[in-house]
Amino acid sequence: MRATRLMATHDIRTAELPVPDPGPGEVLIRVEAAGICGTDRHLFKGEFPCKPPVTLGHEFSGVVIGAGAGVDIAEGSRVVCDPNDWCGRCEACLRGRVNLCERNVATGIHRDGGFAEYAVFPARKAVPLPADLDPLHGAFCEPLACTLHGVDMGAPLAGERVLVIGGGVIGLLALQLARLAGAETMLLTRHPAKHELAREFGATETAATPDEAARLWPKGADLTLECAGVPETVACAAPLTRAGGRIVILGVLPQGLKVPIEPFDLLFREVQLHFAFINPFTQARAANLITSGRIAVAPLISRVIPLEAAAETIASAPAPGEVKVLIVP
Secondary structure, eight states, rough: OOEEEEEETTTEEEEOOOOOOOOOOEEEEEEEEOOOOOOHHHHHHTOOOSSSEEEESEEEEEEEEEEEETTTOTTTTTTEEOOEOOSSHHHHTTTTOGOOOOOOOETTTTTTTTSSSSSEEEEEGGGEEOTTTTTTTGGHHHHHHHHHHHHHHHOOOTTTEEEEEEOHHHHHHHHEEEEEOOOOOEEEEEEEEHHHHHHHTSSSSSSHHHHHHHSSSSSSSSEEOOSSSSSHHHHHHHTEEEEEEEEEEEEEOTOOOOHHHHHOHHHHHHHHHEEEOOOOTOOOHHHHHHHHHHOOOOEEEEEEEEGGGEEEEEEEOOOOOOOOEEEEE
């Protein structure tokens, strides 16, 4: 089979590998679609820890074609992979903070993932999808699950104002979740095409710059969701949040990067600052939101590419206005 593998920092290539055999408790799936995440680009650059050589791809879904001993998932079932496999025994897991597991093994980062024709992963991490779901849509479950965790932390209320910074896939999913909660929403991004998407999703306002956002909501947002993962957007989150408000950082910045924050400002205005990491117990909820149509993902697909184009795409900067690129092996 063909698989796109990170061999080392700045070394990614598509190669021929044997089709993996599912071990006890594992499923083998034929991958239908896999999303390229910003984390994949961080992995390529050495900005996020992983264990190469490894087949990348942690946002993927497909059809079960085989299983190891002890698995009761029927062949032909469509499933999505919840990539994070916690141990259940460490201190974090025993406190219910499974996303902070000391021994977490992430498919597509620590073990081979979904940028391949076939993939193996633990059956307990296979979340069922309807047989009639568009095959491309299952790949959005993992990014939506991560977004759900961040929005859960921020807990938007009906009638509040929610500012979403960043018009990528996480930002546009967060915008939709805030709208479902009944909040007013604003998307802050410099890309005009993403303003149009935000308005399609019911955004109350859109802004191209922090100054414009401040003019539109001079008292600030009750909740600010930072979804871009760049120093400038993290730094501007506090000034755009009202006194007594909340900030949740969902964007992933490169490891080791520092961002200037004024603690006195956060203290004096009692602004809460939180960080949301991966997807504890949210993958099935994400699948339900997508399959029910309450969250729209089709407008977020910028391009669909073959596996042969995956390495070059990951090694390159995203195209202007790009939201989500899907790989169809």
